[in-house]
Amino acid sequence: MATSTAGPAQAYTYSRPSGLAGGLLGLSTSGGTTSAGPRQHPHFFSGLLTRPAPAAAALLALADVAQTRYHRPRPTSFRDPVVTCNGDRLRLESFSACCGVYARLDVLQPALDGEVHERGTTNVDVNGPLRESLARVGGDDPLHLAVGADELAVTTLDGAVVEKKVPLPDRWLRGFAEVQVITSGFDPRAALPGPEAVRFLRGLPKGRNGVLWAVPAGRGLRITSRPAPGAVCLPGPDRLRTMLPLLRFARGLRAYGPAVTASGGPAASVWELELPGMRYVLALSPESHRGFSGEGAVLDALATEEAADDAELVGALLSFEPRVEPDLLAERAGIGLPRARAALTQLGTAGRVGYDTAEAGFFHRELPYDPERVTAMNPRLRDARALAERGMVTLDGPDAAEVKVEDRLHRVRFGGDGASCTCQWWTEYRGGRGPCKHVIAARIVRGEAGR
Incomplete structure (x- = not known):
């Protein structure tokens, strides 16, 4: 896995460049x-990739997301994908430069x-020559795949040590969490069969970065400009365009999201293209100009000490399972x-588990950054802890609290649908961008009082 430098960059060292030659990827x-501990250059898998054409096209699509800035496009550096071997599968993850698309x-x-040699997580080198070679993969001939070095890779794809230093801003890391x-x-x-999936994706309006909605209609989906019950938010249809080169392999399309009402606002969504033996997944932030890094969904999970203690205990039991069973x-x-x-x-907030919507479950992986940085990357959490430590929170019964900030007093209320606050943040976002610092501070004090 990549090692963080002192500055806002990520350092990668590879024993040789990735490549495609002589039937070997x-x-x-x-x-x-x-699962056995840190490795300088882990060797996860060697064997046949039995669906080489869709795999090559999907890997290219993943790489395209990593170097794309969907909001205000401008040149950006490429970030190598994170790869996890969970035993029966390989998962390759990437994030757009603008933090609004997860792939x-x-x-x-x-x-x-x-053969699976080890389970674990690492970064893999994806370079320009490799991308050119992947674009030429076709036909049905199986392709040998080596994730990490083996004897065949050493003799066929020899080369000098590769070192990369890529800017990795905190907001990119925070978005991943x-x-x-x-x-x-x-x-x-929604679940569309292959032909309907192709029809829907090819029919998406071009050049649209605004928020649209996909409403079930027969066996397909119909695009509308207004939300409706049962709809899936489609924020920025252009952000699904990396799926288009994969349509010749498509077997179906599934969409996931929160419940939508006629008066609801923009929401994140997940779009999953089923390929032969594979799934290509895109998660879209609620709006093209909103990166996942500012959504604040992790803040509740980071606020309580009990969850942190339990996470340390549960984390020690993980062993790169493809599906984590909470009851077990x-x-x-x-x-x-x-x-x-x-x-x-x-x-999940520390990057130690991901979530698979297709299987409605978590999977174990380790993202390449220090989990302690998560707290530092969330100013609302820092401010909330400071308020709690300075005694600025006064509990008013089991369901209310007052939080003093300078010369202003904010009132927090807790109910069955969550918490509310009298501050400007709550008035503007109504909880849609995560809790305000006053709500977090009140939850911290309530948790301490309940011990």
Whole structure:
């Protein structure tokens, strides 16, 4: 896995460049974390990629997301994908430069025929020559895949040590953590068979970055400009365009999102293209100009000390499972199921688990940054903790609190639908961008009082 530098950059070191030659797709790995501990250049998999054409096209699509800035496009540096081997599958993850699109390619067991050497997470080198070679992959001939070095990769894809230093801003890292927490609350909203999926995606309006809505209509989806019950938010249709080169392989399209009402505002959504033996997944932020980094979904999970303690306990039990079972973790950790679920949410904020909407469950992986940076990357959380520590929060019964900030007093109320506040942040966003610092501070004090 990549190692953070002191500045806002990520350092990658590869023993050789990734490449495609002689029927071998060799993906070079940087330093990573495995179930056996840290590895400088982990070797996860070697064998056959039985669906080479869709896999090559989907890997190119993933790379396109990583170098794209969908809001106010301008040149940006490329960030190498994060790859996790969960035993029966490989997951490749990326994030757009603008922090508004998360992309993941799941290469599942039917598309793999080989040997798993280790489970774990790393970065893999994706370079210009490799992208050119991937664009030429076609036909049905199986392709040998090596994720990490083996003897074949050393002799076929030899080359000098590769070192990269890529800017990795905090908002990009924060977005990676946010998207897992947000999507874990989504439900399936639409499922289109292959022909309808192709028709829908090819019919999306071009050059549109505004918010639209997809409403079920027969076996397909119809685009509207207004929300309606049962609809899926489609914020910025152009952000789905990396799916278009994959349509010749498409077997279906599924959409996930929160419940929508006729008066609802923009919402994030997940779009999952089913390919032969694979899934290509895009999560879109609520609006093109809004990155996931500012959504604040992680703040509730970071506010309580109990969840942090449970997360440390549960995290020690993870071993790069393709699907994390909360009830089994609760039993092994000796805690209740609600606490185990809260611990998984907390682990998601630290990048230690991702969320798979197709399987409605978490999976273990380790993102390449220090989990302690998450707190530092959330100014609302920092401010809330400062308010709590300075005694600025006064509880007023079980469901209310007063929070003093300088010469102003804000009143927080807790109810069945969450919490509200009298501050300007709450008035403007109504909880749509996560809780304000006053609500977080009140929750911290309530948690301490309940011990």
